Amino acid sequence: MAGLAVSGCKPTEAEKPPVRPVLYTVAKPVRTVVFGPFAGFVEPRYQSEIGFQIPGRVIAREVTVGDVVKKGQLIAALDPVVTRFALSRAEAELADARAQAENASATEIRRRRLLSGGNVTQAQFDSAVAGRDTAQARLLQAEASLQKARDQMGYTELHADFDGVVTVRSAEIGQVLSAGQAVVTLARPEEREAVVDIPEDLVGAMPRDELFKVALQSAPEITATGRIREIAPFADQVTRTRRIRMRLIDPSEAFRLGTTITVALSRPTVPYVPLPATAVVEADGRASVWLVSGTGDSVARRAVTVGQRQGDRVTVTVGLAAGDRVVVAGAASLEEGQAVRISDTPQ
Secondary structure, three states, X not given: OHHHHHHHHHHHHHHOOXXXXXXXXXXXXXXXXXXXXXXXXXXXXXXXXXXXXOOEEEEEEOOOOOOEEOOOOEEEEEOOHHHHHHHHHHHHHHHHHHHXXXXXXXXHHHHHHHHHOOOOOHHHHHHHHHHHHHHHHHHHHHHXXXXXXXXXXXXXXXXXXXXXXXXXXXXXXXXXXXXXXXEEEEEOOOOEEEEEEEEHHHHOOOOOOOEEEEXXXXXXXXXXXXXXXXXXXXXXXXXXXXXXXXXXXXXOOOOOOOOEEEEEEEEEEEEEEEEEHHHOEEEOOEEEEEEEOOOOOEEEEEEOEEEEXXXXXXXEEEOOOOOOEEEEEOHHHOOOOOEEEEOOOOO
């Protein structure tokens, strides 16, 4: 009888399923998809390289990078000695041309009177008329030269054409410049843009007409709205990124030129739960996952609908709720109601 009792206990102990250790994660539905974030900086939409219209040596530079200038404010000045000499020469040439013109006019008047009395020939009179016209032309040329010399005298000072901010300094005192060479770069601060470089393979998936969220890296709570204005047609040959320019809509004063920013876009999407591919078990053409019970000592199978598969990750669109504990390791060897031992913390 004792032997029968012992032999009767052995099958019961063998049939009892073992307690299996498993790893789990907590289901967290994703309801928004985020494009980004991407790092960038604030740039002006309009900026101009300002330079002198004449060559010369710089003797003064009144501004530097970061200075705010007003329209008409002095930016820099050239040595005026050469232009002053040119002005004096033009004034002297004008005086000479004016005297020549007066003399030629008087000669023409005298010969006209003499011609009426038959004391000079027609050829002599015609020569006097031609001399008068030539002298008048030279007078006009001298007046134009004087005006040009006066204008160039004014070109020795460089003034701001508009209110702006100095972003680049390109010349120093004592430097000899050619005509048109940049002295400073002046930006208009009223039109600001967010400039970011985005990998070329992501540009195709970037929405064109959405409003992006632009935040300061130094103060993420300060944000603005940006809309795409321009996409570079070609990628950078080194970084393989394409430059995106976004117009900032009513940004605060905190978005100063050169400030570092982050750009991102959040959009609502159909809720889904991201999981490791090891959590999904395929059987008979149906997908399912193992859920840990509320007491944490057993598991139960639940059918799910799998959306996208990307590498070692999958998205579950139907079948899971927020807070469900899903087995992510050891799922292939589980059975319905099997006793398990879960890890202390979710994966």
